[in-house]
Amino acid sequence: MAIVEPPAPSAPDGPESGAGAPLYLRRAALLEALAALCASPDLPTLRAELAALRAALVPGGALRAPGGEEAVVFPEPLLQAELAQIDAALSLERARYYAGRLRKAAQGERTAAINEIDLNRWKAYDDIVTDSLWLIERRDGSGVHRADYWGNFVPQIPNQLLRRYTRRGDWVLDPFAGAGTTLIEAQRLGRNVLGVELQPPLVERVRDLVAAEPNRHGALVHVVAGDSTCTDFRALLAEQGAASAQLAILHPPYHDIIRFSDDPRDLSNAASIDRFLALLGQVVSRVVDVLDRGRYLALVIGDKYARGEWVPLGFLAMQTVQERGFALKSIVVKDINGTAGKRAQKELWRYRALVGGFYVFRHEYLFLFRKR
């Protein structure tokens, strides 16, 4: 189970974002102290070395880095927890193992090619979700994020995806941009982003919102009006100086659950489920064309209920993506916490459920795919 709290609006994209005040320490001195722990011949010696190390951590202590010197930065609670674990180890071998792990973390960054998560300090990223059940208590309403577009997703979704599957300067493609949640979040995190949205007034709105949000990392944010079933994403990326995209986030209509417009090209106006899936397939084929191999596509979608039957729209859409050159990496179930429309009808749906023998939707899916 994962409870995702909204990140602070000014949270940096790194380990300091959720794990307490940072401690700036002299790297060389810390590595030496940890090496001494690892070389201890017995537990009492190791604990004495550990006590000396802890004493040197206090303000003004020998391990504290004055300005100018190359420092290693640890969130204080994290470092204290690691030291406590070493202290509590029952065998010399275990204590040395924990000390060695901390030494690795102090040595420097080890990141994967597709994100900036420092794997040598993976414990510091306690706000990055790795479970397949997402329970999001409260929508992040910070900055220019707004909840008034019926059908927009919570900012925590693109926030998690961008931090997990991109690096600063990467390009993200959102072919169903809506009210721009992905674009706002990408700008905050320093990822470049191309959004395509069928409704021109929404595009204007997204431009205004993005312009009102600070762009600390100088991200390029481009949103255009268009039909994503036939948009040349490559040409649009090329106009921005990019050859390809490194992440795609797709949040299409859940067929006709919400009619977004009267436009016949709108996927929410598809005459049947088959037609909806065919149109979604066209968008995915265009996305696969510009996405780098080995990079991720995220699909956010829910099921629907029609003529007394549960329609597994999510799984049908999942297959549509899989058939176009993607390996399925994860199925995440995310809670739905009463959108404005649903809240008003909650009681009615509960009554209908009791009468009709079904359950009211409280979840949607986040499918993660990797391009083969």
Ligand SMILES: C[S@@+](CC[C@H](N)C(=O)[O-])C[C@H]1O[C@@H](n2cnc3c(N)ncnc32)[C@H](O)[C@@H]1O
């Ligand atoms: C579920 S909403 C996306 C919401 C978005 N993630 C947000 O947070 O604001 C789906 C969007 O897809 C748009 N749409 C529908 N058909 C489209 C098409 N053929 N091309 C581009 N956009 C389309 C709708 O206008 C709607 O805004």
